[in-house]
Amino acid sequence: MRKLFRNSDNLYTKIPEPIKGIFEFLANVFAVLTVVGGFAYSGIKIIFGIKNPSTSGIDLTRVILIAMVAVLVMLLIRLKNIKANSLKKDQYMAQRDQCISQEYYRFLHDYRNVINQMECDYKRQNLNLKLLTDTVEHFLENALDYLTEILSTITGEKVCGCVKVIVGEGFEKISYEEAKVKTFVRSRNSQEERKSFDVRCSSGVKISDNTDFMNIVSEKRRGNDSSFYQGDLKxxxxxxxxxxQKYQNSTDNWEDYYLGTIVVPIRIANKRLFYTSEEESYNILGFLCVDSLSTKAFTEEAKQRNIYLVKSYAALVYNILSKYQFYLKQLGTTSVSVVQNNIQQRNNNTYNNGKNRRRKKNRQ
Structure with a gap:
């Protein structure tokens, strides 16, 4: 009976709604008729003095009727519980869908505003290095928060994220074996220790020293399916x-911070760029990374859904970083050196602010 009840949840969800209604209606009618019929039959027997033939003196009819009523009551309670659970699941799914659509709208809303605001500020000659950098950083932080909130809601596990940009070799015609990446922005829910690592790693890390990145930029993986997806890195x-072979990760003690990750390139096909004559390969500005300490966050069953979600963010992040480079050049700066200096200054400020908060807490 228990096994039957356990399996009934899955069976119940597969039944079409009209049939569910008919079944529940008939079960309720049958239960009522059984109870009323049982009392009526007992009354008739008492009035007319009818007795059941029984050697033990037990009224078998009454026992059977009571047993039937008990089974029906159990069945009705089970059906109500299943229906209640189904309603809770529907409510959860509705809340989840609302979260996803709301966060995705916020991302697109911010993107529209920022991409146009930068152009507006530039044409009105209001744009300067600090305003430009602050605008881009703020947008990227919010974008990561929106993305990680969606993934956390979908997976039920905490998910963090970051944007890493390629530095050291220029943004065009990258030599991936020599180029380095640095963390430009992290989601606000990232651990302080990871931000501290960004400060210590001031010169960046080689792409070639990281399996995740090399897996993406290698010749055989530069197609549309280019990504790195692992739910269990260990x-x-x-x-x-x-x-x-050896798994290489440029983060010290990486297993203390994440056990599953998704990495996608922030890129566009060279053939879609007017300032390059290259028709093959891609122009890669960096990587969009999300990760979790749970090995249950990024399952194989949800692989394509998760990858396409992260890629959709990376597609628009490319435009923001590309515009950032363009306006840096218009302001008379070298994009790579400015990005490096901005990252280092921002990370130092973040690290120092974190130390000051910890010192204040310790004094208290």
């Missing part, structure tokens, strides 16, 4: 070890 590292 398991992935072990699988590489078995075939004589």
């Amino acid at each position: 398991g992935y590292a072990e699988s590489l070890k078995k075939i004589g």
Whole structure:
């Protein structure tokens, strides 16, 4: 009976709504008729003095009727519970869908405003280095918060994110074996220790020293499916070890901060750019990364859904970073050096603010 009840949840959800209504109506009618019929039959027996033939003196009819009523009551209670659970699930799904649509709208809303505001400020000659950098950083932080909130809602696990930009070799015709990446912006829910690492790693890390990034920029992975998706990095590292390879990660003690990750390139096909004659490959500005300490966050079943969601953010982040470079050049600066200096200054400020908060807390 327990097994039947456990399986009834899945069976009930597969039944069309009209049939559910008919079934529940008939069950209710049958229960009422059984109870009323049982009392009526007992009354008739008492009035007319009818007795059941029984050697033990037990009224078998009454026992059977009571048993039937008990089973029906149990069945009705179970149906009500299943219906209540189904209603709760529908409410949860509605709230989840609202969260996803709301956060995605905010991202697109901010994107529209920022991309036009930068152009407006530039044409009105109001744009300066600080305003431009603050605008881009603020947009990217919000974008990461929106994305990680959606993923946390979908997966039920905490998800953090960051935008890493390519520095050291210029933004055009990158030599990936020599180029480096630096963390430009992190989501606000990221651990302080990770921000501290960004400060210590002031010169950036080589793309070639990171399996995630090299997996994306390698020649065989530069197609439309280019991404790095692993729900269990420890398991992935072990699988590489078995075939004589090594998983490389440029973050110290990376397993203390995340066990699953999604990394996608922030890029566009060169053929879509007017300032380059290259028709092959992609112009990659950096990487959009999300990760979680839970190995249940990024499941294989949800792989395509998760990847396309992160890629949709990366597509518009490309435009923001591209405009950022353009206006930096218009302001008479070298995009790479400014990005490096801005990242270092911002990370130092973040690190120092974090230390000051910790010192104040310790004094208290």
